[in-house]
Amino acid sequence: MNDLYIGVDIGSVSINIVGLDDSKDMQFKLYKRNPGSPVEVVKEGLASLNKKLKDRFKIAGVGVTGSGRQLIGYILGADIVKNEITAHATATIEQVPDVRTIFEIGGQDSKLIVINNEIVTDFAMNTVCAAGTGSFLDHQAERLGVEIEEFGDLALQATKDVRIAGRCTVFAESDMISKQQYGFTKPEIINGLCEALVRNYFNNLVRGKELHPRFVFQGGVAANAGIKAAIEKEINDEVIIPDNHDVMGAIGIALLAQEEMREKDEPSSFKGFSITHDNFETSSFICEDCANECEVIRIQANGKTIAMTGDRCGKWASDPRDIDVKDETSA
Ligand code: SF4
Incomplete structure (x- = not known):
């Protein structure tokens, strides 16, 4: 074996x-x-x-x-x-050992990772603003009646630039509608949306950081050729999309x-x-043994406690017990 x-x-x-x-x-x-x-x-x-x-x-x-x-x-x-x-960073360095900058854009969060000599020296994460993540495009694709898988190729068909105010999804939607009314084509609007996402990403995460090649673009959104092109336009350089970019x-x-x-x-x-084959259940309770009043998360398998976490002193984690407690939450 x-x-x-x-x-x-x-x-x-x-x-x-x-x-x-x-x-x-x-x-x-x-x-x-x-x-x-x-x-x-x-x-x-x-x-x-x-x-x-x-x-x-x-x-x-x-x-x-x-x-x-x-x-x-x-x-x-x-x-x-x-x-x-x-x-x-570990997965990227394995494939592209001289990587210096990783742009990672996923469905609901995005990351920037800065690397020097195979060591992470800086990073930024966005988990709050949807306008710099894949969900921004999902939402607009639905609004335009276009499959998200077609988005990238359509963006590349644009022959003119149009700037979509994409600071948040609500602004983007109203601006997109008015640009459609002015007569811009679907590919031009889609290209504008891709550029808006990339602008948001750079505004939220890059914020003046000095970025060096080689640049790698990964995450679920890296399948979108329109976003790749928009990033390359922004940095005026080429980005590498690694194999299996969606599961790095x-x-x-x-x-x-x-x-x-x-x-x-x-x-x-x-x-x-x-x-x-096991049935798992998660619940929590407040430990009142000291003033910290930690919320302790309890994981049970088939009704038996297998782990506890969330306790600052470690008294529950080190000795997970089946205790009779009033659960605060359960899932
Ligand atoms: S888990 Fe530990 S630190 Fe938290 S309230 Fe209980 S005794 Fe205090």
């Missing part, structure tokens, strides 16, 4: 799972919209990975990244849990899991594929 390293990226819009073999070749890839139940998506994804690879591979390491990394990390028994910046976070954390396990030289703490 060959070794397999699983990388899981839990984002707010998509959940990505990859399986890399010892030679870092991708044996499994899943990009799935997050319908708001990440645990179920991860269970389904792992079940499908197991079905495809169980006769050829054994799990040698598991890494989890993304905004929901702590919960999924506990559930899977991850060997490594790291933030998205580290995971994305998952690739990065799988690579980090591989590195971690090689250093540790011990078996993975992965809880096994039986978890795909």
Whole structure:
């Protein structure tokens, strides 16, 4: 049996799972919209990975990244849990070792990562303003009656520039309607929207930072040729779109899991594929044992507590117990 390293990226819009073999070749890839139940998506994804690879591979390491990394990390028994910046940078450096600048634009957030000599020296994240993320384009595509997949190619057909005021989605929509009324064509409007997104991205994240080549553009939105062209126009340079640009976070954390396990030289703490049959429940309670009054998150599998987190002193995390508490929330 060959070794397999699983990388899981839990984002707010998509959940990505990859399986890399010892030679870092991708044996499994899943990009799935997050319908708001990440645990179920991860269970389904792992079940499908197991079905495809169980006769050829054994799990040698598991890494989890993304905004929901702590919960999924506990559930899977991850060997490594790291933030998205580290995971994305790791995957990019593997493919483009001399990268200096990463533009990452996802469905609902975007990032700028600055790298020097394979080390992250600066970064910025936007999780608040939709106007610099893929959801801005999704919204406008729907308004124009165009499939988002066609957006990029249509943008490239524009023969004239038109500036859309895209500071926020509401402004963009009203400006787009008036530009349509002036007679600008659909490709010109779409190109204007792509440029508006890129302007927002640069206004929110770049803010005067000095950027150096080589430039890499990744994230789900990197499939859009119109945005790529708009970024290249903005920086007056070429951007590279890496292979599997839509799952770079998952690739990065799988690579980090591989590195971690090689250093540790011990078996993975992965809880096994039986978890795909378990029922998980998340709830929280307020610990009143001191003035901090921490909100402690409790994760149960089949009614039994498997992990607790959120306690500042660590008293619950180090000893997760089945206690009778009044839940504040449950999911
Ligand atoms: S979890 Fe620890 S730090 Fe938080 S309220 Fe309870 S005793 Fe205090």
